[in-house]
Amino acid sequence: MRVTWRDYVPATPEGRSFTVISMINAIGSGLFLAASAVFFVRSVGLTPVEVGTGLAIAGIVGFLTTVPIGTAADRFGARRTLIVLQLWRAGGFAALCLVHGPVGFTVVSCCLAAAEAATQPMTQAVASATVAGSDRTRTMAIIRTVRNVGFSVGALLAAPLLAADSIWAYRSIVLTTAVVFVASALMLTRLRVGGADAVQRKVGPLAALKDFRDWRYLLLTGLNGVLNLHVTILAVGIPLWAIGSTSMPAGLLPALILINTLMSIALQVPIARAAETVGGAARALRLGGLAMVLCCVALAAAEGPASAWAAAGVLVVACLLLTFGEMWQATGGWELSYAYAPEDRKGVYLSVFSLGGTGQRIVGPALVTSVVIAAGPAGWLGLAVVFGLAAVLVTPVTRALRATPLVEEGLSS
Known part of the structure; x- marks a missing residue:
């Protein structure tokens, strides 16, 4: 394309x-x-x-x-x-x-x-x-x-x-x-x-919360929140893991952030085009989960090499995978959250969906530092399982959402 x-x-x-x-x-x-x-x-x-x-x-x-x-x-x-x-x-x-x-x-x-x-x-x-x-x-x-x-x-x-x-x-x-x-x-x-x-x-804030019973949309919000952990992994997980558990020099950490930024600038738009096809948004979310699984496996493997440059190479691969996961997750999340929100309640639904990302920012740092990194490579492999489960659940959750009259034409897979 x-x-x-x-x-x-x-x-x-x-x-x-x-x-x-x-x-x-x-x-x-x-x-x-x-x-x-x-x-x-x-x-x-x-x-x-x-x-x-x-x-x-x-x-x-x-x-x-x-x-x-x-x-x-x-x-x-x-x-x-x-x-x-x-x-x-x-x-x-x-x-x-x-x-x-x-x-x-x-x-x-x-x-x-x-x-x-x-x-x-x-x-x-x-x-x-x-x-x-x-x-x-x-x-x-x-x-x-x-x-x-x-x-x-x-x-x-x-x-x-x-x-x-x-x-x-x-x-x-x-x-x-x-x-x-x-x-x-x-x-x-x-x-x-x-x-x-x-x-x-026109509905009051308390009434909006009380009346929100769309459990399918809440499940989608939760899955997207889990996949949104890439934010904490990039900002907290990779730097602390690289410095404390691998032989990569700390001076190379800015290069990983630069790789993420440049890739996001260059590739986000081409990747987003895939979500405009039939079933593309759900597929993008699944691919985001798969990329995060492979990223966590690479992070677990980064502890092994004794050579600083070998460890740096593995961490670069992990960063590349994380960035693809980030771009796919963002693309799928945007489209699915908007498409499955009723026209007369866009504000409430999109706000509910954003809670997945907000919750991740609250829970994510403690989870990554106190559980994942503390457990060593096994912690990253455990997180890979969580991402894999989230990717698998995207299909049944979006299928359940398609059973409602809220979906826009063209998103069925």
Whole structure:
């Protein structure tokens, strides 16, 4: 299947505009993430333990508030909700410059976590409304690609400010991030997407949670959350395993992250095209699980070689497999989550689906460090079994979902 530069450009003007907005958001996020750890310690005055505790509490708050905020999208429209969330995030980042100590940091972080956890499903809803159904998955892949580029650009822009090593340099990074989200909100006000402004079902947050009984969709959410563990494996699992249990030099760790980033930028769009075929989305999710199985096997094998370069080679293979698993999982998850969500409850359903990823971020680090890595190669092989089971269950779960009237034509396998 031939891929040209046009495949990296959304088909509609609205899709192209939203892609630019996503790029700007990613630059702001990359700018902040590159400096956040130093900022928390130098400007807010926290210890590493206080940072970890505050962020853990914030993660739980984000998990609990995602679906209630999702009901707002069904009441007021996804685009309007996303505008409010961007302004909410801007205010949160500005407030970070005013707090000192763990209590204020935790309160502001909880407010930010609530907005950030709800932003992902709202982004998916708005992005999908900018294009026709057949182009939805490709557009989400393009957005993911430009976000990777934006994160990298933001991190590079943070470098000279970090080198200045002053409190106001760190604060300027955070304030710039706030300004970026204000600009994003203003650009969203000019985005004209009728479907993203439609009022769907007016239901209260508690009623939405009480009435959600779609166990098939919850199973899909759980499977996607398990496959989403690639996030923690890349950020935590591979670095700690490589340093503590293999002979690979620590100086090669950035190369693994670079491989992941470059592959995601270059290959996400071509891989997403496969999900536009009949049964492609479910197949992509299964392939994601298979790739993660092989990744875990490679990580288990990386402990064996005594040669530093041999160990590095095995870890590179593991990173390649993980990146393919990440791209397949993202592609399958996007399409299936949207296709099986009822039109009048997109906000609630997409918010529920995002809980799989949010839950993984809460549970994943402890699982990977305290269970998988602590058990050695057997731990990675055990995790491979979990990924394999998730991949196998994709077929019966999607078959059960197809038995409902919610599925869009073209996804049957």
